[in-house]
Amino acid sequence: MSPETVYLNGRFVPYAEAVVPVEDRGFLFADAIYEVIRCYNGRPFRLQQHLERLEQSAAALEIPLPHSREEWARIIDELLQRNGVRDGSIYLHVTRGVAPRAHTWSEGLQPTVVAIARSGGGPSPEAVRDGVRAITVSDNRWGLCWVKTTGLLPNVLARQQAARAGAYEAIFVRDGLVTEGTSSNVFVLLDGTLYTHPLANILPGVTRGVVIELARENGIEVREQAIPATWLERAGEVLLSGTNSEILAVVEIDGRPVGEGKPGPVFSRLLEAFGRRVAEETGGSAGAREA
Ligand code: PDD
Helix, strand or coil: CCCCEEEECCEEEEHHHCCCCCCEHHHHHCCEEEEEEEEECCEECCHHHHHHHHHHHHHHHCCCCCCCHHHHHHHHHHHHHHCCCCCEEEEEEEECCECCCCCCCCCCCCCEEEEEEEECECCCHHHHHHCEEEEEEECCCCCCCCCCECCCHHHHHHHHHHHHCCCCEEEEEECCEEEEECCCEEEEEECCEEEECCCCCCCCCHHHHHHHHHHHHCCCEEEECCEECCHHHHCCEEEEEECCCEEEEEEEECCEECCCCCCCHHHHHHHHHHHHHHHHHHCCCCCCECC
16 A cells, blocks of 8 residues: 655655656666665664665765755654554665766756655564575675665566565575675574674675674674575574564575574574564564554
């Protein structure tokens, strides 16, 4: 279902009236950045981290952000209220602006800003309970994967391939190393240590940060170290983290079971800790929500 009201360039407008010109550079070149932020109990979760990452993405692409963090927070609050969203997500999208099509841009373009709030989201109760399947795919993305750009075709194609194979996520493998999922970060438990790719040409996931924090608080050793794809076959557990996925256990990769083929104890501990952290910070509860 479409939300009632969308934020577009300084105004809250009905969904159907929220349109952008055909020569918006976001449309022409994916010359744009975005964030997806979960909200629980009407409160955005880890908003500062998302806004910090938005600022880093904007700086990387030299897109001048038109709002301060305080202004973004106010826009998001008003959008959530106007749409009556308590448990859902906010999509923020900033493009370089509108200009006759040319690869180069000139200074002074007015960025296009869109924000959409929707109820629902989160992993299905079945995915949380039973775990999910994944496939591995070659990571054919560019060298700036830490920039959260809307240029997501490699992710889209890989995710579609996963869906066709009956899997939830596609895990990218670059030079024999596991980088991340198409919209999630990947953790691999081997001999009691939780490994995840270091912050080098992957998206610095906000949920990834939460998982590392929770693991360390719970006495689980975490190493930010590249993971050879061959470890996936030996792993005790494999986890995904992401704004929409929260934390999920991967129980099968490329048709082979992970560990015992069911969500493991480290997953359970982290999921519980995640639920507690969400409750502490927002007063809400993690998990699936009806749209
Ligand atoms: N995706 N890696 C990639 C490539 C992603 O696109 C995402 C998020 C993540 C997880 O980051 P975070 O924990 O900050 O959500 C990792 C969003 C949700 C999306 O594209 O819809």
